[in-house]
Structures are given as structure tokens and as C-alpha cells.
Amino acid sequence: MIVEASRSNAPILRLEGLEKRFGGVAALQGIDYDVPVGIIQGVIGPNGAGKTTLFNCISGIIEPSKGWISFEGYRIEGLAPHKIARLGVSRTFQHVALFKKMTVLENVMLGRHPKTRRSFLAAGFRLPGMRSEEEHIREKAFECLDFVRLADLAGLHAGTLPLGKQKMLEIARALATEPRLILLDEPAGGLNMRETEELGDLIQEIKKLCVTVLLVEHDMNLIMDISDRILVLDFGKVLTSGTPAEIKENSAVVEAYLGMEAAGILM
Amino acid sequence: MGKKNWLILLGTAVFICSFPMLVTKIKAISHYVDVMVFAGIFTLVCIGLSLLMGYAGQICLAQAAFFGIGAYTSGILTTKFGLDPWMAMPAGMILSGLVAWIIGVPALRLRGHYLAMATLGFGVIVNIVLAEEVDWTGGPSGMADIPALQIAGYKITSDIAWYYLVWGIVFCALIFCLQILRSRVGRALRAIHEEEKAAECMGVPTASYKVRVFILSAVLAAIAGSLYAHYVACINPSSFNLMWSIRFMLMVMVGGMQSLWGALVGAVLMTFVGNEWLRMFAEFEILVYGSILLAVALFLPGGIVSLASTIARRRAKRASALEDAVS
Amino acid sequence: MGTDFFQYAISGLTIGAIYAMVAIGYNAIYSVTEIINFAQGEFVMLGGLFAVFFAGTLGLPLYAAFLCSVVLTGCVGLAMDRLIIGRARDTSVLSLIIITLALSIMLKGGALLWWGKDPYSLPPFSSGGPIRIAGVAIQPQALWIIGICALIIIALTLFFRKSIYGQAMLACANNASAARLAGIPVGHMVLLSFILSAVIGAAAGVIITPVSMMEYDRGALLGLKGFGAAVLGGLGQFFGALVAGVILGLAESFCAGYLSSGYKDAVALVLLLLVLFLKPEGLFGSGEAARLKKY
Numbered sequence: 014m015i016v017e018a019s020r021s022n023a024p025i026l027r028l029e030g031l032e033k034r035f036g037g038v039a040a041l042q043g044i045d046y047d048v049p050v051g052i053i054q055g056v057i058g059p060n061g062a063g064k065t066t067l068f069n070c071i072s073g074i075i076e077p078s079k080g081w082i083s084f085e086g087y088r089i090e091g092l093a094p095h096k097i098a099r100l101g102v103s104r105t106f107q108h109v110a111l112f113k114k115m116t117v118l119e120n121v122m123l124g125r126h127p128k129t130r131r132s133f134l135a136a137g138f139r140l141p142g143m144r145s146e147e148e149h150i151r152e153k154a155f156e157c158l159d160f161v162r163l164a165d166l167a168g169l170h171a172g173t174l175p176l177g178k179q180k181m182l183e184i185a186r187a188l189a190t191e192p193r194l195i196l197l198d199e200p201a202g203g204l205n206m207r208e209t210e211e212l213g214d215l216i217q218e219i220k221k222l223c224v225t226v227l228l229v230e231h232d233m234n235l236i237m238d239i240s241d242r243i244l245v246l247d248f249g250k251v252l253t254s255g256t257p258a259e260i261k262e263n264s265a266v267v268e269a270y271l272g273m274e275a276a277g278i279l280m
Numbered sequence: 281m282g283k284k285n286w287l288i289l290l291g292t293a294v295f296i297c298s299f300p301m302l303v304t305k306i307k308a309i310s311h312y313v314d315v316m317v318f319a320g321i322f323t324l325v326c327i328g329l330s331l332l333m334g335y336a337g338q339i340c341l342a343q344a345a346f347f348g349i350g351a352y353t354s355g356i357l358t359t360k361f362g363l364d365p366w367m368a369m370p371a372g373m374i375l376s377g378l379v380a381w382i383i384g385v386p387a388l389r390l391r392g393h394y395l396a397m398a399t400l401g402f403g404v405i406v407n408i409v410l411a412e413e414v415d416w417t418g419g420p421s422g423m424a425d426i427p428a429l430q431i432a433g434y435k436i437t438s439d440i441a442w443y444y445l446v447w448g449i450v451f452c453a454l455i456f457c458l459q460i461l462r463s464r465v466g467r468a469l470r471a472i473h474e475e476e477k478a479a480e481c482m483g484v485p486t487a488s489y490k491v492r493v494f495i496l497s498a499v500l501a502a503i504a505g506s507l508y509a510h511y512v513a514c515i516n517p518s519s520f521n522l523m524w525s526i527r528f529m530l531m532v533m534v535g536g537m538q539s540l541w542g543a544l545v546g547a548v549l550m551t552f553v554g555n556e557w558l559r560m561f562a563e564f565e566i567l568v569y570g571s572i573l574l575a576v577a578l579f580l581p582g583g584i585v586s587l588a589s590t591i592a593r594r595r596a597k598r599a600s601a602l603e604d605a606v607s
Numbered sequence: 608m609g610t611d612f613f614q615y616a617i618s619g620l621t622i623g624a625i626y627a628m629v630a631i632g633y634n635a636i637y638s639v640t641e642i643i644n645f646a647q648g649e650f651v652m653l654g655g656l657f658a659v660f661f662a663g664t665l666g667l668p669l670y671a672a673f674l675c676s677v678v679l680t681g682c683v684g685l686a687m688d689r690l691i692i693g694r695a696r697d698t699s700v701l702s703l704i705i706i707t708l709a710l711s712i713m714l715k716g717g718a719l720l721w722w723g724k725d726p727y728s729l730p731p732f733s734s735g736g737p738i739r740i741a742g743v744a745i746q747p748q749a750l751w752i753i754g755i756c757a758l759i760i761i762a763l764t765l766f767f768r769k770s771i772y773g774q775a776m777l778a779c780a781n782n783a784s785a786a787r788l789a790g791i792p793v794g795h796m797v798l799l800s801f802i803l804s805a806v807i808g809a810a811a812g813v814i815i816t817p818v819s820m821m822e823y824d825r826g827a828l829l830g831l832k833g834f835g836a837a838v839l840g841g842l843g844q845f846f847g848a849l850v851a852g853v854i855l856g857l858a859e860s861f862c863a864g865y866l867s868s869g870y871k872d873a874v875a876l877v878l879l880l881l882v883l884f885l886k887p888e889g890l891f892g893s894g895e896a897a898r899l900k901k902y
Contacts, residue, residue, distance in 0.1 A: 036893075072481050073480075073481070074477055074480075074481070093480070093485070093487075094477070094480040094481045095480050095481075095482075095483050095484055095485045095486065097481075098480075098481055098482055098483035099483050103481070103482070104481055106478060110475045110477065110478035111475070111478075112470065112471050112474045112475055112478070112479075113474065114470070114474060115467070115470060115471070115474070119467055122464070122467060123464075123467050123468065123471050123479070123482055123484070124482050124483075125464070126464060126467075126468055126482055126483045126484050127482070127483025128483075129464055132465060132492075133460060133465055133492050133496065136459055136460045136463035136464070136465045136466070137456040137457070137459050137460045138456070138459070139459050143463060146464075147463070147464070150464065186482065187482070189482075190482055190483055333701070337701070339701055339704060341708075386883075386884035386885075387880075387883070387884065389884075390883060390884075390887065391700070392700035392701075392704065393642075393643040393700070393704060394838075394883055394887060396643075396645075396704045396708075397643070397831070397834055397838075397879070397883065398879075398880060398883045398884070400831060401831055401835070401876040401879045401880050401883075402876075402880060404827075404828070404831060404872075404873075404876055405873050405876050405877065405880075408869075408870065408872055408873045408876075409873070411869075412867075412869040412870055522827055526708065526712065529705070533705065563719055563720055563723075564716070564720065565716070566712060566715055566716030566719055567712075567713055567716025567717055567719070567720060568716070569712060569716070570709050570710070570711075570712030570713030570714075570715070570716050571709075571713055573705060573708070573709035573712065574691070574706060574709035574710065574713060577702050577705040577706045577709055578691070578694060578706065581698070581702055
């Protein structure tokens with residue numbers, strides 16, 4: 014499964030002055046950051062730091078109050094989510110948002126939507142090309158399922174899968190859109206150690222496909238292990254950023270998460 | 281088109297084709313052919329509504345308005361302008377689709393209760409217009425003498441001819457919609473129904489699709505309306521009011537929202553209930569409809585079709601349990 | 608020309624008071640449960656017809672008929688919550704809409720069976736002809752309507768500000784789980800909201816019947832227009848409901864007077880659509896809050 018690699022070395026995602034207010038609450042208070050292309054970018058921060066709001070802004074579910082977001086040089090803040098998906102950004106959700114009544118295969122096939130064209134009238138009149146397009150969609154969907162090793166469960170209803178496999182399925186669905194940037198929102202939530210390890214391997218495989226990964230996680234081991242760079246948020250602002258090694262050393266980060274005494278213990 | 285659906289389609293087609301021949305043999309129920317003509321017309325309305333409510337998950341309480349737009353367009357164009365009925369029908373379809381587009385774009389941005397009320401309000405407004413514009417529509421007493429349809433010079437007047445015409449069109453519509461459902465569009469619609477935000481993040485233009493389904497359902501209702509106008513030859517606004525919109529919704533719910541076959545089953549069943557079995561208890565009609573709607577919503581939200589599939593599933597489970605016990 | 612204007616204004620205020628009361632009924636249930644009760648209009652219809660029964664058939668004096676009718680309709684609201692809504696509160700939005708819709712149809716069907724299709728009337732609350740002020744004729748009943756509506760608004764405001772029940776209801780509206788944790792019996796508050804909205808609706812029905820009669824199928828249109836007022840004022844905003852009801856009533860009355868009486872019903876509905884399409888949070892609601900609502 015090859016994804017078209019982006020040619021330049023410019024940052025794939027740029028955030029400038031990003032702000033989001035909900036009534037009186039400022040979820041994001043001015044984020045400036047560039048995400049280099051082709052890396053695994055971790056995003057950490059205590060609860061309420063604004064991580065999910067950030068993801069929602071990037072994927073288009075909410076519109077930022079101020080500032081802008083550019084993906085591959087293209088301004089995307091305020092665009093409708095489906096347009097952003099077509100541009101090459103995909104995501105998973107913290108509370109798995111699978112189509113539970115559809116089968117595993119159908120969930121992934123849905124992910125092919127932005128890559129296909131035939132619409133209502135073509136479908137209704139069964140114009141030529143429908144069948145081959147469907148075949149093509151199935152093929153690609155199976156490729157994605159193979160990638161996450163769920164191909165043998167293709168016919169099951171998505172709602173019947175255990176949580177670990179559901180998370181994998183969501184990733185397969187997101188990959189089916191052939192994104193160049195994928196946002197993973199707490200993919201390890203609820204997974205046991207073995208599943209988390211497999212997830213880590215999988216994310217590394219995704220990176221090999223030249224897909225940039227933005228990863229929000231609470232599991233520190235996972236983030237520190239696989240991230241190339243880490244962005245730390247607190248109270249909607251960038252606290253600091255750097256390599257995992259740099260972040261581990263940063264007392265401000267530990268303080269933000271765990272308080273001063275823990276800082277002493279961990280160092 | 282999925283083996284299961286092909287089989288059901290075939291079986292239903294056989295039944296529908298042979299129905300008149302069986303029924304006209306028995307004097308007491310030979311008028312069932314006439315009832316089935318209405319049932320077919322209503323099925324056409326319900327197919328669109330089922331797509332809208334069951335698949336795209338959008339509630340619409342204005343189906344009768346589009347039904348009425350189709351009926352009155354055909355009526356006005358054929359009686360006042362002498363247009364050929366087969367030209368008037370597409371005009372009704374286009375008008376209905378246009379109105380659905382104009383209303384649908386702002387309305388389908390709404391959710392749940394707001395959408396229900398918006399469609400309710402729109403439906404009542406259309407009904408008021410039909411009753412008020414006396415010069416065009418004949419006002420509350422409606423219009424009469426709508427000419428019959430003709431195919432190649434042969435006037436369609438007998439019940440049997442109407443029966444085959446209507447059900448032929450119903451089957452075309454069924455096939456069209458079944459094809460849509462098994463395509464990527466159908467998948468997208470089901471996705472929108474379950475997790476709209478996730479579907480949108482996977483590239484599905486949800487707002488646009490909702491509007492398109494709305495337009496499709498309006499066009500189908502308009503075709504049904506045109507057929508209705510030519511069949512009964514005289515129409516008045518009371519056939520296109522809120523109670524009718526609710527009747528259509530009841531048909532879809534009773535049959536089962538999640539399946540096009542549910543629309544068919546529900547429409548046929550409720551047409552017989554309304555035309556035949558409630559005829560003697562006309563004052564009870566409203567109360568009975570309300571009770572059925574409540575009962576279905578509370579106890580069988582999936583409708584008759586879901587009952588059928590539950591029974592089938594239980595049989596399959598029992599069969600496999602039996603196998604395990606025996607082996 | 609001048610007297611016409613005031614004449615229309617008076618009748619607009621009168622009918623506007625009714626719409627405001629229906630809107631308040633919607634708000635009462637909505638603010639506690641976030642459910643829109645499609646049967647709200649039927650409460651008004653029942654209020655009027657029950658009063659006709661008590662005053663006409665049973666011969667009770669008007670004030671007694673008023674009271675009995677309001678109480679009886681309140682019982683209908685109680686039954687509705689206990690028997691049906693209680694069972695269905697966690698179902699999907701679609702199911703809830705259909706359930707309250709079905710209930711409204713059943714009430715209408717029941718009314719048809721009991722009272723038939725004819726419209727019924729009540730004698731006006733106080734006898735005597737129209738009061739003439741500067742050439743404008745004001746029916747005493749109109750003053751009764753406006754007066755009773757004002758009384759109800761004041762009573763409600765006091766209820767929500769001062770009474771512990773009222774404040775408990777508002778707490779449920781804000782956050783049902785927190786309210787439950789604080790020991791507020793949310794189920795009872797929902798019941799109370801249904802009874803309250805039934806009572807207010809019934810009162811509206813009784814006071815409007817002497818003016819415009821009442822029949823079994825009036826509920827739907829009244830309910831729709833009342834909802835229009837509720838949305839225009841901002842769902843859950845009691846003061847907004849009052850203002851919006853008056854606006855709607857005046858708009859309808861002026862349209863009927865100056866433009867076309869046949870389309871007067873459409874005025875409120877068109878306004879409803881405009882509000883829903885352009886500013887669904889209404890005049891006094893908050894945009895952000897509207898977007899965060901469950902439904």
C-alpha cells in the first residue's frame with residue numbers, strides 16, 4: 014500500500030495563532046507550531062489542555078476563533094470536514110466512532126469515499142463503471158484490513174468486535190482514505206500492554222508509508238517510544254516541544270502533569 | 281444486488297403479478313385490486329421516505345406536501361393548459377425536486393426536533409397554499425375532471441390496467457433505490473445515520489447527501505402524486521394535509537424504517553387497514569392510527585421487517601444449536 | 608385607518624398571549640428534559656373542550672369549569688409522563704418525536720370520538736358588550752386573556768425564582784446528572800414539568816374558547832404556532848416566549864387585517880421556518896448553547 018509521498022521538505026502542517034473559545038472558556042489560547050513531514054508527532058498534555066479541541070480544529074469539526082491552519086501549504090481552518098478529508102487528512106476518534114451496524118469491511122470501504130466519484134444517479138441507474146469501481150473499493154479495503162491484520166474478520170459487524178480490534182479497525186478506515194496526515198486520538202485508550210505494543214508497531218509501519226502521524230496519547234511509554242518529536246500543551250498553550258529525550262528532562266512538563274513532588278521522584 | 285434482495289424482489293414481483301388474477305375470482309374481495317392501486321401509489325411515497333428516515337436518519341413530516349405538489353402540478357397542467365399527462369408528470373417531479381432543494385438546504389442543517397418542526401411547518405404551509413390559491417387549485421373543493429393517462433393511444437381506465445402500471449413504476453423505483461443502497465452512496469447514507477461526524481471526516485459530504493436524498497424522496501412522492509391525480513380524477517387539499525404526512529410516516533414505521541421492503545409492507549398493510557377494515561369505524565381512524573404509531577414506536581421500533589429478521593435469526597440459532605446438540 | 612390599526616393590535620395581543628402561553632408550555636418541558644412535546648397543542652384543545660363539558664354539559668359555573676378542566680388536563684399530562692414518556696426517555700430522538708406525535712394524534716382521535724367534529728363555545732367570562740376606547744372596540748374577554756396570561760407569567764417567574772421546586776426544575780435543566788447527585792428527584796421534576804405545561808396549555812384553551820370556539824383538531828396548528836413563538840423567543844427562555852408570542856400574534860393579526868385573511872395561518876409558520884433557518888437560537892437564546900444541546 015503506497016501513499017503518494019509529498020515532495021517538499023516543508024512542514025506538512027502549520028498552526029499559527031490558533032485560538033478557540035467556547036463561550037467564556039478558552040480551549041486553545043494561541044498555538045504556534047510546525048509539524049515536520051513524515052514524522053510521528055506526539056501531542057501530550059494534562060486533561061483539558063486542548064488536545065482534542067486541536068484535533069477537532071484540524072479535521073474541521075469545529076472552526077477556530079482566531080488563527081490559521083495550513084496543510085501542505087493550503088489553508089484549511091474553517092473548511093468542512095469532508096473537504097479536509099479529501100485534501101489528505103484523516104483521523105480516528107477518542108471514543109471509537111465506528112459504524113457499528115455495518116460490517117468490518119464496509120467500515121473500511123466507507124473510508125474509500127473521498128477517492129471515488131460515482132454518485133446518486135450513476136448508482137441508481139447502475140451506469141457502466143459502477144461494478145468495477147465497487148471491485149476496486151473492495152480490493153483497497155482488504156489491503157487496509159490486511160495492514161492492520163483484521164482481514165479474517167471482514168464479515169463481522171463492527172459493533173461485535175472487542176475494543177482493541179475496534180481501534181485497529183478505525184485506523185484501517187482512516188488509512189483507506191489514503192491520507193498524508195493521520196490524526197490518532199488516544200488510540201491506546203483501553204488497550205492492554207500487548208495490544209499497545211502492537212499498536213506502536215503499527216504506527217511505525219504507518220510512518221514507513223510516508224504518512225505523517227499526529228498522535229495524542231496519555232500512555233507515556235508509547236509516546237516516548239515511538240514519537241520523533243513531542244508537543245506539550247497545557248491550558249490551551251504550547252508549553253514546550255522537542256525530542257522525547259528533551260521532554261523527559263524538562264521539569265516543567267513533569268510539573269504540569271504530576272506536580273512538584275513527582276518531579277523529584279521521576280528525575 | 282445481493283442475492284437476498286434479488287430473491288425478495290422476484291418473489292414479490294411474482295406475487296404482485298398474479299394477485300389480480302387470484303383476487304378477481306372471488307367476488308367479495310375483487311375490489312382489492314383497486315385498494316392495491318392505492319397501496320402501490322403510497323408505496324412509492326414511502327420508498328423515498330424510508331430512504332430519508334431509515335437510511336439517512338432524517339425525519340420528514342412533509343411527505344404529503346410533495347405528494348400534493350405532484351398531484352396538483354399534473355392536475356393544473358392537464359386541465360388548465362391541456363398538457364399531455366406524460367409531460368405534466370416530469371414537470372411535477374421537477375417542481376417538487378426544486379422545492380425540496382430550496383427547503384432542504386437550510387432545513388437539513390437542523391437536527392431532531394427542529395428538523396421535524398421545520399418539515400411540519402413547511403407541509404402545513406403548502407397545504408394552506410393549495411387551499412387558498414383558488415384560481416389555480418380550485419381551493420378547498422379542489423379540482424376535477426383530470427384526464428386519464430394514455431399509453432400509445434390506449435386510455436388507462438380499468439383498475440387492472442392501473443394496477444399493472446402503478447406497480448410497474450413501483451418496481452422500477454425499488455430497483456433504482458436498491459442499486460443506490462448497495463453502492464458507495466448507500467454505505468455513506470448508513471454511515472451518516474450512525475455517526476455523522478465520523479462519516480464527514482472520512483470524506484462524505486453529509487450535508488449535500490442529505491439534501492439529495494430529500495430531493496429524491498420528494499421526486500418519488502411527486503410521481504406518486506401525479507399517478508394519484510390521474511387515478512382518482514379529482515383532488516382536493518384534504519388529501520395532502522398533515523394527517524397524510526403522518527399516515528405515510530406510520531406506514532414506513534410499521535413496515536420497518538431500515539428496509540425498503542418495510543416501506544412496501546407497511547404501505548400495503550396500512551392501506552388495507554385504512555380502506556377496508558377501518559371503513560366502518562371512520563371516527564376511530566385517527567385514534568387507531570395514533571395508537572398503532574405509539575405501539576410501534578415503543579415496542580417495535582424496527583417495524584414488521586425487524587420482527588421477521590428476529591424470527592429468522594432465532595430459527596437459525598435454534599437450528600445451529602440443534603446441530604451442535606446432535607453432533 | 609387609525610382605529611383599524613389599534614383593532615388589529617388588540618386582537619394581535621390577545622392571540623399573542625395565547626401563543627405565549629403555548630410557548631411557555633413547550634419551554635417548561637424542554638428546559639427540564641430537552642424534549643419537545645408535540646402534544647402541547649392538544650393540551651390547549653383539551654382545556655377548551657373539557658371546560659365546555661364541565662360548564663355546558665354538567666352546568667358548573669365558569670370558574671369551577673375552568674378549574675376542573677385545568678386539573679383534568681393536568682392529569683392527562685401526568686398520565687402522559689408516567690405511562691409513556693417515563694418508559695421512553697432514553698430512546699433515540701426520532702423515537703421521542705414519534706412518541707409525542709403519536710400521543711398528540713391519539714388525544715385528537717379521542718377528542719373526535721367524544722365531541723365530534725363540531726366547534727364548541729363557552730360564554731365569555733364577564734358579560735357585557737365591548738368596551739369602547741377612542742373608537743376601538745375591546746371585548747372584555749380579550750382583557751381576561753391578557754390578564755390571565757400576565758398572571759401566569761408572574762406566577763411562573765416567582766415559582767422559578769423563589770420556590771424550591773422551581774429551582775430544582777431549573778437545576779435539572781442545566782445538568783440532570785448533577786441534579787440527581789444533589790438529591791433532586793429528576794423523575795419527579797420531569798413529571799412536574801409535564802403537569803405544569805398541561806395546566807398552562809389548558810388555561811390557554813379555556814380562555815380562548817369564548818373568543819374563537821374550540822374543536823377537536825385545533826391542537827396541531829396552535830401547537831405549531833406556539834412552537835414558533837417558543838423558538839423565536841429562544842427555547843427555554845420564558846421571557847423570550849412572552850415577547851415572541853406577542854410578536855407572532857401581532858404579525859398574524861396585521862397580516863389578516865391588511866393583507867389576506869386566508870394566509871394568516873401561514874404567517875406564523877413562515878416566521879417559524881425563518882427563525883429555524885436563520886437564527887435557531889431565537890431572539891434571546893445563546894448560539895453556543897444551542898449548538899451544544901443534545902438534540
